[in-house]
Amino acid sequence: MFQIEGLTAGYGQATILREVSLQAAPGEITVLMGRNGAGKTTLMKAIMGLVRAEAGQVRLDGTDLAALPPHQVPGHGVGYVPQGRRLFSELTVAQNIEIGLGAGPKEASKRRETRDEMLELFPRLGERMGQRAGTLSGGEQQMLATARALCLRPKLLLLDEPTEGLQPSMIEAIRQVMVQMRDRGLAVLLVEQRIDAVLELADRISVIEMGRNAEDFTKPEIAPGEARLRAHLGV
Amino acid sequence: MEFGPYLMLAMLEGAVLAAVLALMASGLSLVFGVMRVVNVAHGEFYMLGAVMAWVVTQFMMGLGGGPAVNFIAAAVLAPLIVGSIAAAADVVILKRLNYDPERVIVATIGLLYIIQQAALMGYGPDAKPVVAPFNERIALPWVAWGENGLEMYYPWGLSTTSYKLFVIVAAVVILAGLRLFMTRSRAGLVMRATQLDGEMATAFGIPVERVYAIVFGAGAALAALAGVLIVPIQQAHYLMGGDALLLSFIVVIIGGLGSLAGTVVAAVLIGMSDGIISVFFTPTLAKIIATLAVALVLVFRPQGLFGVKNR
Numbered sequence: 001m002f003q004i005e006g007l008t009a010g011y012g013q014a015t016i017l018r019e020v021s022l023q024a025a026p027g028e029i030t031v032l033m034g035r036n037g038a039g040k041t042t043l044m045k046a047i048m049g050l051v052r053a054e055a056g057q058v059r060l061d062g063t064d065l066a067a068l069p070p071h072q073v074p075g076h077g078v079g080y081v082p083q084g085r086r087l088f089s090e091l092t093v094a095q096n097i098e099i100g101l102g103a104g105p106k107e108a109s110k111r112r113e114t115r116d117e118m119l120e121l122f123p124r125l126g127e128r129m130g131q132r133a134g135t136l137s138g139g140e141q142q143m144l145a146t147a148r149a150l151c152l153r154p155k156l157l158l159l160d161e162p163t164e165g166l167q168p169s170m171i172e173a174i175r176q177v178m179v180q181m182r183d184r185g186l187a188v189l190l191v192e193q194r195i196d197a198v199l200e201l202a203d204r205i206s207v208i209e210m211g212r213n214a215e216d217f218t219k220p221e222i223a224p225g226e227a228r229l230r231a232h233l234g235v
Numbered sequence: 236m237e238f239g240p241y242l243m244l245a246m247l248e249g250a251v252l253a254a255v256l257a258l259m260a261s262g263l264s265l266v267f268g269v270m271r272v273v274n275v276a277h278g279e280f281y282m283l284g285a286v287m288a289w290v291v292t293q294f295m296m297g298l299g300g301g302p303a304v305n306f307i308a309a310a311v312l313a314p315l316i317v318g319s320i321a322a323a324a325d326v327v328i329l330k331r332l333n334y335d336p337e338r339v340i341v342a343t344i345g346l347l348y349i350i351q352q353a354a355l356m357g358y359g360p361d362a363k364p365v366v367a368p369f370n371e372r373i374a375l376p377w378v379a380w381g382e383n384g385l386e387m388y389y390p391w392g393l394s395t396t397s398y399k400l401f402v403i404v405a406a407v408v409i410l411a412g413l414r415l416f417m418t419r420s421r422a423g424l425v426m427r428a429t430q431l432d433g434e435m436a437t438a439f440g441i442p443v444e445r446v447y448a449i450v451f452g453a454g455a456a457l458a459a460l461a462g463v464l465i466v467p468i469q470q471a472h473y474l475m476g477g478d479a480l481l482l483s484f485i486v487v488i489i490g491g492l493g494s495l496a497g498t499v500v501a502a503v504l505i506g507m508s509d510g511i512i513s514v515f516f517t518p519t520l521a522k523i524i525a526t527l528a529v530a531l532v533l534v535f536r537p538q539g540l541f542g543v544k545n546r
């Protein structure tokens with residue numbers, strides 16, 4: 001179980017998140033929504049420890065991630081697909097995957113197995129192992145960013161607007177991977193702006209406004225609450 | 236001596252300078268490339284390497300070692316000691332400044348004076364020599380048209396020493412090793428990932444601060460190694476870091492900060508031209524031309540010959 005409680009965090013003097021609470025259960029897709037600048041990316045970074053928590057807890061199966069040095073967060077099973085993908089653009093596809101594997105289980109056999117699995121999941125990456133990540137197409141880059149995060153065998157998968165700027169067939173491919181990971185029992189935390197894309201997909205929706213919790217919707221509340229959801233997002 | 240042999244002699248001297256400069260500047264470039272900070276104390280690590288080489292060989296002589304053994308001990312121990320000092324300075328000073336580029340410049344200026352004055356107090360104001368492990372004079376042949384067509388002969392004065400050739404070969408081997416390390420090893424991959432995006436490196440379990448300490452130590456160790464290699468030719472002196480730092484900056488600016496290939500090419504350019512111009516004209520003219528070259532590069536190609544624009 002993944003649970004954030006009373007998280008306050010920001011950059012230097014600027015506090016962005018104020019007492020945010022959120023939970024994401026294994027085998028579910030939790031969608032985090034909010035307008036531009038609401039603090040969604042900041043929340044993702046705070047989970048990773050890249051933005052330090054001033055107060056509150058970020059618990060994953062009993063470990064308080066906020067109390068760890070940031071580089072130890074992925075080792076506890078958190079895979080991060082950041083907004084804008086942020087691949088190591090000068091490194092090859094294979095090397096990006098290598099970095100992801102480095103944050104996961106140590107056994108060589110396990111790593112080989114994970115790697116093979118990723119190439120099965122994203123066959124197009126297999127054809128481009130020696131290519132520099134920066135030269136991939138947008139869709140391929142998103143696949144690599146997702147594969148890199150899955151390489152560490154996460155319990156919690158964070159995806160920050162993974163379909164931003166992609167064509168429909170790519171969006172569908174990414175959606176299928178998310179569903180597959182959910183079915184394997186991962187807790188998926190997805191940031192997404194487009195309501196239509198998440199109505200079916202989400203098991204829970206949390207809306208934040210100006211860095212604070214606005215409203216939560218459980219699965220049965222989503223369809224009836226669509227109008228309020230649209231109002232929150234101003235669409 | 237005729238012009239041809241004289242030019243060859245000048246180029247050999249230049250190649251030795253280029254070799255040492257390439258090692259030292261690649262350390263500066265590595266630190267800037269990965270950490271995005273400028274280490275103004277880099278020249279002092281070079282000086283410390285030379286001084287430590289003297290200290291280690293003195294100690295070894297006390298144990299009754301021969302010049303070769305003493306020198307090998309110095310080449311291993313001096314970079315290790317200097318690298319550890321630098322890594323400690325990184326943890327104690329730079330880390331606390333959050334690697335803020337401007338504050339790091341000021342802090343490393345302070346470090347420069349601390350190291351320099353410590354060397355003056357501990358080692359003294361005199362230049363002291365280290366005996367080369369081997370130092371045979373090698374006469375070099377030259378070819379010219381004679382009565383019987385092309386003839387090979389040994390012009391008077393055209394010679395070098397086995398140690399100088401060794402310095403050139405050693406630098407080539409070390410730099411090739413460094414390149415292999417950066418491109419082929421897991422540790423090199425981790426360093427490059429850190430260089431490209433420190434935040435993402437952290438998000439994938441890379442202890443960025445530890446990488447920084449290691450890189451800062453490794454950069455200083457490269458400078459120290461350059462110092463060890465030069466000391467049988469030049470002697471160790473507590474003020475020797477200043478000129479070396481200036482030349483390293485020149486090399487790194489011309490080559491492009493953070494580019495290893497650019498650094499090596501620029502070191503060869505600067506080392507060679509310095510050698511040639513010093514022999515045919517004066518060393519001062521060599522420095523003037525090098526500085527002019529930097530100015531031209533900064534105006535017309537600020538990212539350096541091999542640098543990447545605005546990263």
Ligand SMILES: Nc1ncnc2c1ncn2[C@@H]1O[C@H](COP(=O)(O)OP(=O)(O)OP(=O)(O)O)[C@@H](O)[C@H]1O
Pocket residue numbers: 011014016034035036037038039040041042043083
């Ligand atoms: N590095 C930073 N330093 C200071 N303030 C920042 C920084 N990054 C983001 N902010 C501020 O934090 C607030 C929240 O930004 P954040 O990126 O988390 O929003 P978001 O919900 O992800 O928006 P979007 O939908 O546009 O991605 C914004 O006001 C932004 O200006």
Ligand SMILES: [Mg+2]
Pocket residue numbers: 040041042083160
């Ligand atoms: Mg965002």
